[in-house]
Amino acid sequence: MTSRPPTVCGHIVAIGGAEDKTSELAILKRVFELAPEDSREVAVIATASSIPEQLLPSYEAAFRRLGATQIHALDIQDRQQAADADNARLIQRSGVIFFTGGDQLRLTTVLGGSATLRAIRERLRAGAVVAGTSAGAAAMPSTMIYNGAASDALRKGAVNMTFGLGFVRGMIIDSHFLERGRFTRLMEVGASNPEQLGIGLGEDAAVIIYPNRVLETIGPGHVIIIDSRDLASSNIAELEMGEPVAVENMILHAMVSGHGYDVDARRYLVADELETVLAGRRNT
Numbered sequence: 001m002t003s004r005p006p007t008v009c010g011h012i013v014a015i016g017g018a019e020d021k022t023s024e025l026a027i028l029k030r031v032f033e034l035a036p037e038d039s040r041e042v043a044v045i046a047t048a049s050s051i052p053e054q055l056l057p058s059y060e061a062a063f064r065r066l067g068a069t070q071i072h073a074l075d076i077q078d079r080q081q082a083a084d085a086d087n088a089r090l091i092q093r094s095g096v097i098f099f100t101g102g103d104q105l106r107l108t109t110v111l112g113g114s115a116t117l118r119a120i121r122e123r124l125r126a127g128a129v130v131a132g133t134s135a136g137a138a139a140m141p142s143t144m145i146y147n148g149a150a151s152d153a154l155r156k157g158a159v160n161m162t163f164g165l166g167f168v169r170g171m172i173i174d175s176h177f178l179e180r181g182r183f184t185r186l187m188e189v190g191a192s193n194p195e196q197l198g199i200g201l202g203e204d205a206a207v208i209i210y211p212n213r214v215l216e217t218i219g220p221g222h223v224i225i226i227d228s229r230d231l232a233s234s235n236i237a238e239l240e241m242g243e244p245v246a247v248e249n250m251i252l253h254a255m256v257s258g259h260g261y262d263v264d265a266r267r268y269l270v271a272d273e274l275e276t277v278l279a280g281r282r283n284t
Contacts, residue, residue, distance in 0.1 A: 009127040012167055012209040016175045016201030016221060017101055017134035021062045027206050027219045032066040032096060034129045034208070039095030043072040047110050048102030048135040052077075055100045063096070074116075082114035091119040096129045099136025101175075105146040107139045108164060117165065130167055134175045137201060140167045145174055145185060154184040154191075157241040161189070168209055170263065171197045177224055178202040190228030191236045191247045197263055198226035205257075213263040214277055217255040225253040225261055225268075 011034045019027045032042070042063045046052035056073040063071050072090040076082050091097060097120050099107065111117045124130050130140070138144050144164035153159050161172075172189050174182050177200030186198035199207065205221025217223045232249040239245065253268050255261065260274035269277060 008125050008211050010124040011129050011211070012124070012140060013129060013131035013206055013218075014137035014140055014173050014175075014199070014201060014209065015131065015133035015206040015219075016137065016177060016203050016223075018176070018179075018203035019133055019206070019219065020204060021058045025062055025066060027204070028062050029066055030206075030208065030218050031098070031129055031131045032063065032068065035095035036127045039093070039128065040068055041070045041072065041094045042068045042096040042098060043074055043091050043094040044098045044100065045074045045076060045116075045136075046100045046102070047074075047076045047082075048104060048107040048139070049100050050102060052100070059098065059100065063098075068096075076110060076116060079110055079114065082111050082116045085115065088115045088119040091116060091123060094123065094128065096131065097123060099130075099132030099139070101134030101136055104135040104139040104144055104164070105162070107135060108144070108162070111165065112163075120165075121167070124167060137175050137206075138173050139164045141171050141173055142166045142169050143172060143196065145172060145189065148185045148188070150181045150185060152184060153182075153188050154245045154247075155188070155242050156192075156236055156239040156245055159185050159188045170195065171199055173199045173201065175201050176203055178222055183224075183226075186224075186226045187247060187250060188245060190226055190231070190250055191234045191245050194228035194231045196228070197266075198224075198228070200224035200226065207255075210278070214269070214274070215255075215261040215263060216274060216278070217257050217259050219257060223255045225251075225255065227251040227253070227266055229266060 148159035202221035
């Protein structure tokens with residue numbers, strides 16, 4: 001089975017949070033390397049954060065070390081600023097658009113339907129990199145998690161979902177996944193909608209989502225895949241809200257740096273297989 005033709009030319013990078021911003025910069029370096037060669041400007045969007053004045057300088061310093069020619073720190077805090085044509089123009093100049101962490105619901109409510117979001121989608125289609133960490137990663141899919149206790153989320157209605165930014169389809173992304181014990185959040189999502197692939201990002205770990213919908217894991221942490229497409233049974237439709245969910249035959253993978261996953265084929269790719277797949281796609 002082959003992946004569907006790409007609908008975008010750029011790369012998406014979803015980061016689990018707490019990525020290194022001061023030492024080796026392993027993940028941020030890969031983000032920057034994926035930018036088009038003729039576009040070395042970076043736009044950093046801190047909309048999700050309640051402390052943008054603390055976050056923005058660290059990303060400015062990191063991308064400056066990596067060789068960015070200009071860094072546009074976009075502290076877009078309301079819908080008027082999201083509609084500002086100047087912000088959209090800075091996005092159009094950037095080869096990397098980076099979302100900080102914070103609150104993903106704030107990110108979608110401020111940016112949804114805005115000129116800024118339209119500009120980001122245009123840049124992604126044209127080949128730019130769109131990257132996000134923590135809330136910035138969780139908001140990337142068409143559907144996102146915005147709330148749900150980690151302790152026992154495998155109960156009907158325990159996980160709240162809404163529309164995301166719509167950069168990727170068919171996936172739900174959760175961040176700080178291992179550190180905050182969020183396995184049951186993606187299991188509840190998989191039980192209610194088996195077609196959605198669950199991607200759990202550990203801290204200082206990330207996935208590159210290639211235009212052909214192949215994932216590559218980067219960083220020293222783990223990326224967890226929860227695949228419910230071949231779920232044999234679940235009782236979720238018969239339950240009252242808050243009752244415990246049963247699932248049969250939910251598949252879990254743990255990926256490390258250099259390993260990958262073909263989203264449409266639902267196939268794990270060890271390092272050699274991933275390298276072959278990516279080399280083959282580059283040569284077609």
